Amino acid sequence: MALDGRHITRRSLIMNKPALALMIAATMSLAACGPADASAAQDMPMIAEVGFSDLLKNPATPFIGAQQADITIIGFMDYNCPYCKMMIPELNGLMEADPKVRVLYKEWPIFGPVSENLARIALAAGYQDKYHAVHNAFMSAPDRIQTNQKARQLATEAGVDMEQLDRDLAAHREDIDAVLLLNSREAAALALNGTPAFVINGNLIPGGIPQAQLEAVIARIRSGQPLR
Template identity: 65%
Template sequence: MIRKFVPALAAAAAALAACSPADADNGAAGTAVVQDMPPIARTGFDDLLHNPATPFLGAENADVTIIGYVDYNCPYCKKMYVEIDEVLKADPKLRVLYKDWAIFGAVSENAARSALAAGYQGKYHAVHAAFMKHPSRVTDDEIRRLLQGAGVDLARLDQDLASHRAEIDDVLMLNMQEAMAMGLQGTPAFIINGYLIPGGMPRAQLEAIIARLRTGQPLR
């Protein structure tokens, strides 16, 4: 059962602001932490695949799908972006969907809104990459510079931020509701073919998880 949610992004972000990134020690030696899935992810994985704002990266006919809940000012999200990008480039049967979950305050929400607005001119993934590859926290001043560097028409972006505000709000709220329903404690968090993996991991672990899923082996 999906619990009742706080109807305000700011309230939810404030409640999560003190949370540390989700189990960032997954990157250590050993097996990545795999948690028992709550009903929304165990039986509703297909529902999580429907993102009204951002397209998939990778294969249309993928056999493994990674859904990532990320914040542009989460350092572990930035590390995982690089790992996933490398795997995605080498794996023709993989697809990836990112969901903006802005839990690190107002600047993160501004960045998420800007990335989603850039999607109306086909630039979401270019902006996502620019924000994730930025080596430090993204500031309000840097957001505009990074947007421009990603090829975004800033005048159109401002128009889309205003005219599509309701749609952008809906996407951010939906992402937050999904994350809260699954009991996520922070970013990054990944759902891989229905398995919940909170925190990051090195490329070798990610590839091992993908290989086990393809051979039908359990992750536990």
Template identity: 40%
Template sequence: MTRRSVTQVLALAAAQYVIAPSRADDGPTETDVSKEMILRDPATPSSGNPKGDLTIVVFFDYNCPYCKQSEPALEKLVKADGKIRLVYKDWPILTPDSIKGAQWALAAKYQDRYDHAHFAMMGIPGPRIPAERMREAIAKSGVDMDRLDADLQAHGDEITKLLRRNLAQADSLGLQGTPAYIVGDYRVTSALNYDGFKRVAADARARAAKK
């Protein structure tokens, strides 16, 4: 999918959930793509230590096999380190079903089950996972699906705007595909193993200490 097609599909998805028509001022602003919003958008899910000395931002797609390959190593580092704040940027650019998966995960956030939905979909092996299979995995993770659908209906406008911000932020950073990571001042655009994540985290801290 191109960036243009992602935007078009998001617009169609918005219409599906009775979201108000887009206005000229609905598009991402300069503030939306600021460093502060990339790191601390209040609508973006995060985990790890909220007061950590290092923030890692991960841009991912639920149909990206490389994202799935590297996520266990990243989660292991966050848990072992104890001082990392991890920010999840749902960036569904591969298929229309990726957008559905991102919408469901972000809707699950309203029942404090984003992590359940996220890990359920990331745990499905292979690329090009159909939406029906994603939904089945979310349901098995313990997410209340009736509430999820109701929250998606009620908060669809907010979710669509967040996905648009994520897309704009990725574009502002010059990202070309998933996975992509912002680790302190470093940008990493390939999947890493545990040692790779550990090394770049150490480099980012060392660089910050010199400032």
């Protein structure tokens, strides 16, 4: 799979509903990336340099793993992407094995209105410190989440106070809009074609790869070796 790595420039966000709606609509035609190019498994995944520091600008981006990390993995993901779900055990295994890794999640709902609602619920749940509980519940769903009712059921089972969630969805709508719009703009700047996609310390991997390959990438980054 050929990559087109583009440097991300800082830009102001002019938040309005039409802008967000157009960005979401533009991404609905995208599909899951699937695994990274299988031919690269013999050596290293194809990797391109991007403007990594700009991806870390938003303090609202949820993360899990080390507070003081030397490796940061940024994942662009959709809860209804089957390959995203497959990557969760790989990422969790990596963080368990490596105490200096953290993962930042970029909500990028490209599979339609339900996916967008899932992303909104997850971000709103963060206001009651339930983002990761909801994230895990959505990613653990064995099948595609096809209705908003099912999304709310899963959030409830994850321990979310749904009355508080609804208040936060309303009170923080503009903030949540801003996160989703920024994530979509970053994905566009990276020329991403689908989910999952990962940026590891400034290196782009458009697709899923197993834990062993993630560890190989990290080892090269830490040693200062070129990744391609």
